[in-house]
Amino acid sequence: MDQTIVDLLKRNADHAEEFRDRFDDMQDSQRPAVVTVCCSDSRVLQDHMWENDEPGHVFTCANIGNRVSQRTDAGAVVSGDVLYPIVHTDTETAIVVGHTGCGAVTAAYDAITGDGASEPAGIEHCIGLLTPHLEAGVEALPTDVSRTEAINRLVEYNVDRQVAALVEIEEVPDSVDVVGVVYDFQDVYSERRGEVHVVNVDGETEVDVLRDTHSEIAARIERRWTY
Template identity: 45%
Template sequence: MDQRILGDLLDRNDDHVAALPSGAFDRHRDGQRPGVVSVCCSDSRVSQEGMFAVDEPGFLFTSGAIGNGVSALVDGERVLDGSVAYPLRHTHTEVLVVVGHTGCGAIGAALTAARTGEFPAEPGVRADVEALVPIVEAGLDDPAVTGRGGGGSDTQSDGGSDTQSDGASDRDDDARIRDRLVEYNVHEQVAFARESEETADATVYGFVYDLHGAYGDRDGAAYLVNADGERDPAALRDLVGDARGHHVATLL
């Protein structure tokens, strides 16, 4: 039994309680109406509340999934995962945010599986990776992902300027392909979500959280890559405005 970790958890909870303003839950004790449901990859480096500086209850409905997947397999059919469908249908949430991240281990595992047929041994992990493999295989056929036939080597951010080599120049080709597949997967998850009945009245955004300098030079920045299916950086910059244009980028 690791009592050190237990003590750390309890101390951190004391800090949380102390930081809450008086009456923080007064409007939320009997229900919730979060403005956003967020689906991030299950990863200790990627804090959903942290990346959007959410420090109050009631704003962000969080769902974590390996590979930031928005679907679940029910009776042999892919449907919108319950953790996403629930807030959209039952708490009047109107925005869905799908967030991938650079260096994603789930995408890396799916890439290995696509290339070699080798999957993680754990049944639950394998099932999540298996769901990503068709997406990765489709991505590997896309010249924008592999870099074949032009494209796939520019990031477009910072008001429209282009930066070569997917950000950091010292990253190897596999890492760069994986990060392009991360963005490709975000697009695919957004597309699946938008086809679901539960999102008929919702706006769906796709982001990539950068902790490797793949999109720019700001660790922890979230880059908008998709807005209701729109992927063109110029259109996305128009959407967010000049002051937030540095949050728009693409590797594809």
């Protein structure tokens, strides 16, 4: 057996010992407080970024590019992965989690600018779901911006587009708070690697407005780009 599997199973045994009593109140149902939509990236630690070790608290979804939409025969719809806890478990907070240096955003940027490489069909499909949302953002980028800065600005722009999709859809009640954040491990926002920075709340992106409205988290509200 591959040593990676052996090591993972050993760690799981430790996990099972530690968590053995933590499922007693939720073996038959769940009522998560928040649903998060994160990027499928090994550097984005979905639960650990919140220091969460409580089963049933965070309903985690992940895909490349932290997308909230999927394509169906009827057209684009908000993914059932995201809607399920909102519709069925009374979850009233949704957080879209982008991250600095996102590979999916980079691939979409390259596809839009004509520099994209050929990808397997499944990856091509996922990137194709991102590119329509990012085209206007790419067009709005300053001509003198570096590639690295362009990607990180588009990370915010992509978070904004995903938040907008949730805010605008009828199935997400107005009572649900929709928050967009960026997880930073590249010292883009600060030197505190692993810190989450709020960039959007319910579609509002103006930093001063957000800080005035949400003064309790003012220090955590920051954007790289206002377009």
